[in-house]
Amino acid sequence: MDIFQRRESEVRSYCRSFPVLFSGAKGSFLFDEQGNRYLDFLSGAGSLNYGHNNPAIKQAVIEYLQGDNILHSLDLSTVAKKRFLERFSSVVLEPRGMDYKVQFTGPTGANAVEAALKLARLVKRRSNVIAFTNGYHGLSSGALAVTGNSFYRSEAFIHRNNVSFLPFDGYFGGDVDTVAYLRRFLGDSGSGVDLPAAVILETIQAEGGVNVASLLWLRDMAALCKEFDILLIVDDIQVGNGRTGSFFSFEEAGIAPDMIVLSKSIGGIGLPIALVLLKPEHDVWKPGEHTGTFRGNNLAFVAATEALSYWENAALAQEVRRKGLLLRDRLEDIRAGNPALITGVRGKGLIYGLEFAAEAVCKAVSGEAFARQLVIERCGPKDNVLKFLPPLTIAEEDLLHGVAVVAESVASVGVKSAS
Numbered sequence: 001m002d003i004f005q006r007r008e009s010e011v012r013s014y015c016r017s018f019p020v021l022f023s024g025a026k027g028s029f030l031f032d033e034q035g036n037r038y039l040d041f042l043s044g045a046g047s048l049n050y051g052h053n054n055p056a057i058k059q060a061v062i063e064y065l066q067g068d069n070i071l072h073s074l075d076l077s078t079v080a081k082k083r084f085l086e087r088f089s090s091v092v093l094e095p096r097g098m099d100y101k102v103q104f105t106g107p108t109g110a111n112a113v114e115a116a117l118k119l120a121r122l123v124k125r126r127s128n129v130i131a132f133t134n135g136y137h138g139l140s141s142g143a144l145a146v147t148g149n150s151f152y153r154s155e156a157f158i159h160r161n162n163v164s165f166l167p168f169d170g171y172f173g174g175d176v177d178t179v180a181y182l183r184r185f186l187g188d189s190g191s192g193v194d195l196p197a198a199v200i201l202e203t204i205q206a207e208g209g210v211n212v213a214s215l216l217w218l219r220d221m222a223a224l225c226k227e228f229d230i231l232l233i234v235d236d237i238q239v240g241n242g243r244t245g246s247f248f249s250f251e252e253a254g255i256a257p258d259m260i261v262l263s264k265s266i267g268g269i270g271l272p273i274a275l276v277l278l279k280p281e282h283d284v285w286k287p288g289e290h291t292g293t294f295r296g297n298n299l300a301f302v303a304a305t306e307a308l309s310y311w312e313n314a315a316l317a318q319e320v321r322r323k324g325l326l327l328r329d330r331l332e333d334i335r336a337g338n339p340a341l342i343t344g345v346r347g348k349g350l351i352y353g354l355e356f357a358a359e360a361v362c363k364a365v366s367g368e369a370f371a372r373q374l375v376i377e378r379c380g381p382k383d384n385v386l387k388f389l390p391p392l393t394i395a396e397e398d399l400l401h402g403v404a405v406v407a408e409s410v411a412s413v414g415v416k417s418a419s
């Protein structure tokens with residue numbers, strides 16, 4: 001491990017929480033060099049919804065590679081991209097009655113966020129954007145400007161102008177309607193909040209602590225955006241691709257965002273790709289106005305096309321919802337047994353957060369879980385929320401085993417902190 005300390009930048013982070021040398025992965029498991037098996041509740045921060053080395057997706061990628069097909073193509077038209085667009089239309093968009101154009105951006109989520117923000121400003125010819133407390137949208141300058149956490153914000157000594165932060169749903173507790181709060185700001189020429197081009201939000205703030213927006217809040221926000229002629233951008237990078245039990249996280253709310261940002265698991269087995277879905281009337285880009293060398297990752301198109309097979313019927317979505325309820329029940333049990341340590345359970349589908357009263361306890365629980373061969377990370381502005389993000393394809397027994405490991409870890413930390 002010496003080479004990592006000597007040669008890799010101090011910026012490395014996940015490897016500090018899970019300090020072993022990983023060498024292989026299959027389904028819901030990672031393996032280290034000694035052959036130890038770790039259950040993965042991190043899933044590449046939401047990039048591995050279909051598991052590590054998913055057999056069907058891997059096979060499609062291998063066949064494509066063996067055929068000497070095009071790997072890199074800038075934004076040239078290729079067979080792989082054509083198939084992806086056709087499949088995405090027929091499997092995702094058309095069955096939902098959604099008419100969106102697809103913009104391929106550079107392959108990180110942050111670059112797709114940059115593109116969406118730029119386009120919204122271009123369409124509305126306004127500068128301001130509304131973002132929410134504890135939102136996370138990436139760390140390039142524009143994306144960082146709409147990210148709330150001061151840990152990230154304070155390291156960039158640049159202007160991050162033209163973003164107004166408003167309270168997310170539940171920020172002041174259940175009784176304060178933060179859409180009404182925003183409406184008051186927008187309707188008052190003395191509020192100091194300029195009419196924005198766009199509102200950008202996550203339906204569930206994953207990095208921000210697994211904060212779940214209610215369906216009512218999402219509907220009211222969408223209506224408010226219409227009322228004030230503001231574009232609504234939903235960042236579905238982490239909680240899209242089926243994570244909440246439907247392909248898009250906002251489907252149950254029945255809203256129709258002007259733009260949707262997707263990345264992470266759209267690439268099937270962790271291959272980098274990011275895209276913006278935009279309503280056709282907003283497609284005012286001039287050719288090449290938001291360009292980038294790696295917008296044509298054909299291997300990712302192939303993986304993404306194969307991964308969409310999971311959305312040809314309702315089986316995976318139903319399983320995510322069913323397992324999500326099991327997960328919620330078990331986490332509620334853990335909370336009930338540890339009222340002094342655990343202050344909340346939040347989530348939907350297969351993303352859940354277990355909130356601890358103290359950051360140190362949450363850290364210790366993650367450490368104990370890793371000692372028991374479970375990889376599970378923390379999130380939230382105080383890093384006191386344990387984030388459950390298993391692959392959507394996880395077997396029920398593995399899911400329950402992972403939760404049992406967390407229960408044991410909480411008990412062990414509880415005993416240690418009491419003694």
Ligand SMILES: Cc1ncc(COP(=O)(O)O)c(C=O)c1O
Pocket residue numbers: 045107108109110111113136137138139202206207235236237238239263
């Ligand atoms: C909701 C959301 N938006 C944007 C990003 C940024 O994506 P990337 O790290 O690929 O730039 C993330 C990454 O975690 C995310 O969760």
